[in-house]
Amino acid sequence: MAETPRTQFETAGHGRPRSWTPQQWGALIGGGALAIYGITRRSPLGIALAAGGGTLALLGARRKPSENNTATTSLLINTTPQEAYRFWRDFQNLPRFMNRLQNVTVLDNRRSRWTAAGPGGKPVTWEAEITEERENEMIAWRSLPGSDIEVDGRVEFQQAPAGRGTLIKVRLQFAPPFGTSGTIAKFLNKGASFVLRQDMRRLEALMEAGEIPTTAGQPHGRRDLVTGLMRAADPTRPLPRGTNLTDALAAGRRSA
Amino acid sequence: MKAVCYMGVHKMKVETVPDPTILNPRDAIVKITSTCICGSDLHLYNGLIPTMEQGDIMGHEFMGEVVEVGAGIKSDKLKVGDRVVVPFTIACGNCFFCKRQLWACCNNSNPNYWIAEQMMGYSPSGLFGYTHMLGGYAGGQAQYARVPFADVGPIKVPEGIPDEKLVFLSDIYPTGYFGAVNADIEPGDTVAVWGCGPVAQFAIRSAFMLGAERVIAIDRFDYRLRMAEAGGAETINYEEVDDVVQTLKEMTGNIGPDRCIDAVGMEAHDHGVMYMIDKAKQMARLETDRPIALRQAIQACRKGGTVSVPGVYAGFDDKIPMGAFMNKGLTMKTGQTPMMRYMKPLLEKVESGEFDPSFVMSHRVPIYQAPQMYKTFCDKQDNCTKVVMDPWADGAMAA
Numbered sequence: 065m066a067e068t069p070r071t072q073f074e075t076a077g078h079g080r081p082r083s084w085t086p087q088q089w090g091a092l093i094g095g096g097a098l099a100i101y102g103i104t105r106r107s108p109l110g111i112a113l114a115a116g117g118g119t120l121a122l123l124g125a126r127r128k129p130s131e132n133n134t135a136t137t138s139l140l141i142n143t144t145p146q147e148a149y150r151f152w153r154d155f156q157n158l159p160r161f162m163n164r165l166q167n168v169t170v171l172d173n174r175r176s177r178w179t180a181a182g183p184g185g186k187p188v189t190w191e192a193e194i195t196e197e198r199e200n201e202m203i204a205w206r207s208l209p210g211s212d213i214e215v216d217g218r219v220e221f222q223q224a225p226a227g228r229g230t231l232i233k234v235r236l237q238f239a240p241p242f243g244t245s246g247t248i249a250k251f252l253n254k255g256a257s258f259v260l261r262q263d264m265r266r267l268e269a270l271m272e273a274g275e276i277p278t279t280a281g282q283p284h285g286r287r288d289l290v291t292g293l294m295r296a297a298d299p300t301r302p303l304p305r306g307t308n309l310t311d312a313l314a315a316g317r318r319s320a
Numbered sequence: 321m322k323a324v325c326y327m328g329v330h331k332m333k334v335e336t337v338p339d340p341t342i343l344n345p346r347d348a349i350v351k352i353t354s355t356c357i358c359g360s361d362l363h364l365y366n367g368l369i370p371t372m373e374q375g376d377i378m379g380h381e382f383m384g385e386v387v388e389v390g391a392g393i394k395s396d397k398l399k400v401g402d403r404v405v406v407p408f409t410i411a412c413g414n415c416f417f418c419k420r421q422l423w424a425c426c427n428n429s430n431p432n433y434w435i436a437e438q439m440m441g442y443s444p445s446g447l448f449g450y451t452h453m454l455g456g457y458a459g460g461q462a463q464y465a466r467v468p469f470a471d472v473g474p475i476k477v478p479e480g481i482p483d484e485k486l487v488f489l490s491d492i493y494p495t496g497y498f499g500a501v502n503a504d505i506e507p508g509d510t511v512a513v514w515g516c517g518p519v520a521q522f523a524i525r526s527a528f529m530l531g532a533e534r535v536i537a538i539d540r541f542d543y544r545l546r547m548a549e550a551g552g553a554e555t556i557n558y559e560e561v562d563d564v565v566q567t568l569k570e571m572t573g574n575i576g577p578d579r580c581i582d583a584v585g586m587e588a589h590d591h592g593v594m595y596m597i598d599k600a601k602q603m604a605r606l607e608t609d610r611p612i613a614l615r616q617a618i619q620a621c622r623k624g625g626t627v628s629v630p631g632v633y634a635g636f637d638d639k640i641p642m643g644a645f646m647n648k649g650l651t652m653k654t655g656q657t658p659m660m661r662y663m664k665p666l667l668e669k670v671e672s673g674e675f676d677p678s679f680v681m682s683h684r685v686p687i688y689q690a691p692q693m694y695k696t697f698c699d700k701q702d703n704c705t706k707v708v709m710d711p712w713a714d715g716a717m718a719a
Contacts, residue, residue, distance in 0.1 A: 142416055228416065262434060269428040273412035273469065274392060275344045277431040277446060282343065282458045282466060285325030285335040285375035294373070294452075300434055 135236045135256035139264045142229040143271045145221040149200045151271065152219055161266035161276065163300075164259070175208075178215070188212045214239050232267075236260060262300045322711060323462035324690040326376045329367030332691045337377065340458060340466035345392030348470030350406060354483035355460050355687070356381035357707040358408075358491060359517050360632045362698050363586060364451070368608065369634045371435060371453040379461030380408035380448040381490040383483060389470065397471035404474035405667075406460065406467055407659035408491040410446040413472035424656035429469060430455045439635065444656060461690060463711040475663045478671065484678040484708055485670055488518075492706075493677045494662040496522020496583070499630030500530050502653035503579035510534040512568055512577035512620060513553070514613035516544035518680040518706045519630055520583035524551045525675070527581070536571060538564060540589065543703040547679070559591065565620045576622035585631025588612035594639075601638065608635030618645050629654035680706040686713035 141148060151157050155176045159165040166187060167179045174194045179187050190211030196204040204218040215238040222231040236256070269276045325335045340349055358381050363369050383405040389398055398404070410430075411423035418426050426445035430436060433443035435453045446468070449459015458466065467474060477486050496519045505511060511527040513520050516539035527535050528551075537548035538556045545555040554571070561567045568577055586609035589595065598610040617627050618641050627650055645652070669675040682705045685693060693707045 140416065142414060142419065258434075265433060268415070269412070272414045273346070273428040275346060277410075277412075277429050277455070277468060278343055279431055279456050279458070280343070281341065283321075283323065283337040283340050283462075284377060284458060285323065285327065285333065285337055287373065287375040291373045291375065 133237060133239055133256070135238075135260040136234065137257055137261045137264055138231060138233040139261075139268055140224055140229055140231050141268050141271050145200045145223055145230045148221050148230045148232055148271065149203070152221075153197075153203060161270050162263040163266070164263075176205075178207075190215060192217075232264070234260060234264065258299065321463035322687060323377045323458075324379060324687065325374075326364060326372055326378055327374055330365060330695075332365065332378065332694045334688050334690055335375075337462075340464050342388060342390045343466065344468060345390045346469050346471055347390040348386050348393060348398060348467045348474070349388040350382070350384040350404060350460075350465050350467055350474070351387045352382045352384040352460055352463060352465060352711050354383055354487040355379050355462070355709050355711060356487060356490070356492075357461070357690070357693060357697055357709070359519065359697075360585075361449075362694070363632060363634065365694050365698060366587065368586065368602065369451050370608075371432075371451040371456075373452060373456075376449070376452075376456065377458040377462055378449045379459035380450060381487060381492070382406055382448075382460030382465060383477070383487045383490060384465075386470075386474075387464070393471050398474060398476075402474075402476050403479060405477055405486055405489045405663070406448070406465070407473045407475070407489075407494075407663060408448055409473070409656055409659050410448065410455065410457065410468050411472050411660065412469050418472070421658055421661055422655075423472075423658045423660050425658075432456055447656075461687065461709065461711075463687075473660065475660075475667060477667065481670065482678075484681050484684065485676055486667075487708060488522075488677040488680065488706075489663050489667055489670070491657070491659075492518045492680070493522050494659055494666055495519050495630050495657045496524075497526040497529075497662055497666060498655075498657040499523040499581050499583060499628050500526035500532075502626075502628035502630070502655075503527065503581055504626045504628075504651070504653070505530045505532050505579055507531045508533045509578040510536065510572055510575075511579045511581060512536045512538065512617070513548075513581045513583055514538050514588075514617055515582070515584035515631065516541070516548045516555075517583065520581070521547055521551060521680050521705070522677065523581050523583050523630065524548055524553045527579075528552055532579075536568065536577060541700055544705060547705065550679075564616050568620045572622075576620055576625065578622050578625050580617035580621045580625065580627045582613045582617045582627065582629045582631045584613035585629075586610060586633050588614075598638070607638045609633045609637045611637040611640060615639065615641055618650065621648065621650055623648045623650075625650055627652045630657075681708050683707045685709055687711045 155168045155170055158168055165178065165180050169177045171177060175191060177189065177191050179189045181187065190207040190213055192205045192207050194203060194205045200221060202220040206216040207214050215236065218235045220233045224231045266276050321337060321339050322334055323337045325333050327333045342349065361378055364372055386398060386400050386402045386404060389400060409424045411418050411426040412428040415427040424445050429446040430443045432452050432455060436443035439453065446455025446457055448457050449461065499519065500523050503511060505527055509532050511532045513523050513535060516537050520537065524535050524537055535553040536556060537553040538558055539545050540557055540559045545557060548555055556564060556567055558564050588610050590612045595612060598612060601607045602610055613631065614629065621627055629652065670677065682703055683693060685707065687709045690709060696702050697704045697707055
């Protein structure tokens with residue numbers, strides 16, 4: 065296949081050049097500057113600033129860049145491998161629990177078109193094809209050349225012992241990293257695996273309970289700003305399209 | 321509709337809010353006829369459990385009539401017109417945990433599971449009217465409530481039995497019973513119960529049902545101790561003794577109580593220096609709980625005995641005597657109550673007349689009195705043990 069070389073699963077996260085992202089440079093420079101400023105103040109506030117800045121710089125410098133591009137998780141679900149495989153194999157089901165995916169259109173038996181919420185809510189589209197599959201066991205797919213982003217995925221379904229259901233293992237690899245909400249998740253030190261795990265927990269609810277638990281739309285008394293802030297900072301929710309901070313806070317309060 | 325809303329620490333308000341609607345196929349809407357204030361609501365009232373938000377609708381002990389069901393509810397499970405008691409835990413009925421009868425550990429009913437997973441490793445089930453960490457579901461101190469997974473939790477109850485004999489099936493009666501079950505009581509056992517609140521009152525009576533020979537109840541309010549005595553317990557007023565552990569030792573021939581039940585939880589009181597230290601640490605958020613009753617229960621329990629903890633703990637506790645716990649070979653059992661295991665058998669005891677749980681009720685008031693009743697209950701004024709509210713009594717009608 066003639067296409068741009070890309071990192072394969074087996075080597076994901078290993079042997080990559082340790083190039084730094086702008087966020088990391090920002091954390092290092094900003095944190096360092098804050099620390100130096102704090103030290104020169106020689107006051108309690110200065111010490112606090114120095115400590116905070118130093119921590120920020122340290123955290124920024126220590127983050128491994130490769131982690132942001134690969135997400136893995138596994139989950140035990142009370143269903144059969146057959147049912148889980150069937151549900152997943154119909155890629156149109158994926159947006160039902162992957163809340164950054166907006167839409168998947170199946171083009172033919174191997175190819176599909178995916179649309180997700182990208183940075184700032186801007187839609188990102190790519191086409192994917194199935195590269196390998198074994199019925200009731202595993203599916204692997206990769207994005208085709210010419211897509212907005214590269215996303216490779218692999219899911220395995222294993223019968224768990226003693227009637228415990230099915231162990232589902234997922235690996236997603238993507239470049240560049242996913243969008244504004246991804247950035248917020250990173251800010252909270254969650255990363256892509258966290259986001260994927262939330263998606264998989266929704267899949268579990270969907271397969272076991274037939275629905276995803278929610279409180280969106282329930283009544284409540286007068287909210288205050290704290291609620292809006294908490295909703296806006298919730299790393300499990302993608303930011304809606306064209307979001308600015310004011311809208312996000314207002315939407316957070318409404319949906320609470 | 322009218323609903324009791326959390327508007328900040330020590331600030332409850334009856335607000336007019338929109339009526340709830342069906343949001344998921346397995347939802348039902350219940351028109352509430354009776355709803356209670358629980359001791360665990362007081363932890364929220366006092367602002368001691370994180371992730372409450374202004375505007376949250378309170379309440380997890382309620383019953384009423386089904387007025388609407390979602391498309392996913394089969395009519396043999398639940399239908400409009402059914403009179404139901406709603407358990408305080410929400411359970412999907414089909415996950416790893418529900419299949420093992422651990423409904424209060426349901427994996428699929430907490431939409432905010434990730435917050436609980438950060439704090440506890442894994443998320444317990446969602447609860448009505450509690451913190452956002454435990455789901456943030458609108459509660460039942462209101463005229464209507466939305467009940468998710470309504471084909472699993474709510475239990476149908478017959479007409480003809482008054483609400484006050486049934487409504488405690490929503491939490492405290494099964495919770496007290498579960499506290500006694502968890503104590504592994506054997507014939508001849510002496511059971512010590514910390515606290516004489518409503519859950520403890522049910523735990524005392526359940527301990528006798530399960531074969532206890534003696535029950536010793538510990539509290540500081542006379543009226544609550546009298547209620548425990550009416551249930552057959554001996555009592556200790558801890559404000560009148562120097563040392564509860566020593567007193568229990570003397571009352572049991574130096575063996576100690578075989579089974580200890582902590583029905584107090586995170587806001588225990590005591591006299592002495594340790595209490596002051598705990599209180600200060602809790603106020604400074606250096607620990608979330610004041611585990612005084614739990615420490616005493618571990619110290620007092622006989623070697624090889626069982627400590628059962630129906631009392632609510634929120635987070636992190638200091639100076640738990642782990643050395644005593646390990647070296648004496650104790651067992652501890654706890655958890656939110658797996659309601660669906662106990663609601664039916666306990667309802668049968670009410671139906672047959674064998675047991676009447678309504679004795680704990682001290683106040684029956686219209687819902688608009690909720691803000692005062694929270695204060696009355698919290699400050700233990702007016703001999704308050706249990707407040708049952710009517711959301712439709714006059715004064716609450718305009719909605």
